[in-house]
Amino acid sequence: MEAANNSKKEERFTHPVRTRVTLSVYQRLEKLIEKGDCHSIGEVSRKILSNEQIKVFHVDASLNSVMEELALVRKELKAIGVNINQITKAFHSSRNESSKSFYALKVAERYETVGKKVDVLLEIVSQLAEKWLQRS
Numbered sequence: 206m207e208a209a210n211n212s213k214k215e216e217r218f219t220h221p222v223r224t225r226v227t228l229s230v231y232q233r234l235e236k237l238i239e240k241g242d243c244h245s246i247g248e249v250s251r252k253i254l255s256n257e258q259i260k261v262f263h264v265d266a267s268l269n270s271v272m273e274e275l276a277l278v279r280k281e282l283k284a285i286g287v288n289i290n291q292i293t294k295a296f297h298s299s300r301n302e303s304s305k306s307f308y309a310l311k312v313a314e315r316y317e318t319v320g321k322k323v324d325v326l327l328e329i330v331s332q333l334a335e336k337w338l339q340r341s
Contacts, residue, residue: 237249268333271333278326281322285319292308
C-alpha cells in the first residue's frame with residue numbers, strides 16, 4: 206500500500222514548466238484539445254513531453270443523416286411502445302369480449318408498424334456495414 210502511495214506522489218505534477226510558442230503551434234495544440242481527449246493546453250503539452258498517446262476523435266460527417274434517421278426511428282419506436290402499453294392497460298381493464306378483441310386488433314396493428322420500423326433499421330444497418338467494410 207505504501208509503495209502505491211509513493212508512486213502516486215511521484216506522478217504528481219510538482220515541477221512547473223513554462224514556455225512560449227508561436228501562434229501556429231498554439232493553434233495546433235488547440236486543435237488537439239478540440240479533437241482529442243485532452244482538456245487543456247497543459248494536458249496536451251504534458252502528454253507530448255512525456256511521450257504519451259493523445260487520442261484524437263474523428264467525426265464522419267457522412268454519417269450525420271444516418272444518425273438522424275436512426276434517432277427518428279428510435280423516437281418512433283418509443284412512441285409505439287408507449288401506445289402499446291396504453292392499449293394493453295385498456296385491454297386488461299376492459300370487461301367485455303368485444304372491447305378486448307378491439308384492443309387486441311389495435312395492438313396487432315402497432316406491432317405491424319414495429320415490424321416495418323425494424324425493417325428500416327435492418328436496411329440502415331446493412332448500409333452501414335457495407336460502408337464500414339469498404340474501409341477495411
